[in-house]
Amino acid sequence: MKTKITELFGIEHPIMQGGMHYVGFAELAAAVSNAGGIGTITGLTQKTPADLANEIAKCKDLTEKPFAVNITFLPTVNAPDYPGYVKAIIEGGVKVVETAGRNPEAVLPYLKDAGIKVIHKCTSVRHALKAQSIGCDAVSVDGFECGGHPGEDDIPNMILLPRAHDELEIPFLASGGMADARSLVASLAMGAEGINMGTRFIATKEAPVHENVKQAILDATELDTRLVMRPLRNTERVMNNTAVQRLLEKEKKLGKDIRFEDIIEEVAGVYPKIMMEGDMEVGAWSCGMVVGLIHDIPTCKELIDRIMKESHHLITQRLSGLL
Numbered sequence: 468m469k470t471k472i473t474e475l476f477g478i479e480h481p482i483m484q485g486g487m488h489y490v491g492f493a494e495l496a497a498a499v500s501n502a503g504g505i506g507t508i509t510g511l512t513q514k515t516p517a518d519l520a521n522e523i524a525k526c527k528d529l530t531e532k533p534f535a536v537n538i539t540f541l542p543t544v545n546a547p548d549y550p551g552y553v554k555a556i557i558e559g560g561v562k563v564v565e566t567a568g569r570n571p572e573a574v575l576p577y578l579k580d581a582g583i584k585v586i587h588k589c590t591s592v593r594h595a596l597k598a599q600s601i602g603c604d605a606v607s608v609d610g611f612e613c614g615g616h617p618g619e620d621d622i623p624n625m626i627l628l629p630r631a632h633d634e635l636e637i638p639f640l641a642s643g644g645m646a647d648a649r650s651l652v653a654s655l656a657m658g659a660e661g662i663n664m665g666t667r668f669i670a671t672k673e674a675p676v677h678e679n680v681k682q683a684i685l686d687a688t689e690l691d692t693r694l695v696m697r698p699l700r701n702t703e704r705v706m707n708n709t710a711v712q713r714l715l716e717k718e719k720k721l722g723k724d725i726r727f728e729d730i731i732e733e734v735a736g737v738y739p740k741i742m743m744e745g746d747m748e749v750g751a752w753s754c755g756m757v758v759g760l761i762h763d764i765p766t767c768k769e770l771i772d773r774i775m776k777e778s779h780h781l782i783t784q785r786l787s788g789l790l
């Protein structure tokens with residue numbers, strides 16, 4: 468399947484694995500890229516720019532195909548060394564960067580000068596238009612369904628994607644709630660040039676996370692995510708668990724007086740314990756509503772091949788059969 472995104476990134480299939488904290492390591496990024504999609508190393512999971520440089524080198528040992536690095540600009544307790552991370556990306560010869568969170572304008576000139584393609588992940592048409600106006604090559608449009616940070620507008624992809632298609636000139640990926648061929652074909656119909664998946668890629672053989680995380684995804688339904696940190700305007704969609712229940716109780720009790728410090732125990736520094744040690748109740752971890760559609764743990768290649776094969780069938784049999 469050829470789309471503007473497969474052309475832009477030089478990949479075989481229009482499927483991207485979005486950056487995921489403590490999930491997007493070299494092993495997963497390389498597995499997705501080797502399967503013909505494009506995998507992403509999560510920059511800020513690496514503690515220093517030197518660590519990121521090592522992770523990029525490791526990924527290059529595992530694949531000759533293009534892969535991406537994610538740089539997330541989100542409110543964090545201590546601001547990371549962004550210029551250092553950008554330098555590691557450029558010196559590492561990375562071809563694609565996924566930016567997310569705040570406007571990436573400050574780092575864009577450096578990335579563009581190095582010939583890197585930039586895809587900015589955003590949750591609204593206005594932010595997508597801003598990304599287009601500052602020179603991003605593409606955007607990932609993340610609907611309300613998505614795991615992670617859906618923004619504050621709460622517009623699901625059935626509306627957001629056609630709206631993006633109406634307004635944008637640059638190509639865009641549909642992100643949030645994507646799991647299978649139905650997601651891909653529907654997204655293409657709504658004007659996207661492919662899909663970006665997070666949660667679905669955690670439940671793959673190569674995702675370097677504890678088996679408890681994969682099992683939690685298999686056990687959950689579409690009813691099992693919650694929105695946290697809404698009063699702080701830093702909304703995150705997470706898997707429900709006892710820590711999340713505690714966090715939501717605090718939000719209810721403290722109302723608009725709540726501060727980040729009040730919920731630090733449930734959100735700060737919990738990812739290594741969850742993703743590496745499998746301690747599933749220790750804190751809040753991002754997870755999309757799409758868990759309701761995830762019932763197996765394939766390899767990345769099995770997953771991507773299945774999506775492409777079934778998409779072919781959906782387009783040539785089901786859809787053209789309706790005419």
Ligand SMILES: Cc1cc2nc3c(=O)[nH]c(=O)nc-3n(C[C@H](O)[C@H](O)[C@H](O)COP(=O)(O)O)c2cc1C
Binds near residue numbers: 538539613614
């Ligand atoms: C566990 C997890 C961690 C994530 N961490 C990040 C991150 O650090 N930076 C980022 O830009 N997006 C992050 N995301 C969002 C994903 O890149 C992607 O946009 C999102 O998962 C898409 O929605 P889906 O989960 O429904 O596929 C994360 C998502 C998950 C599930």
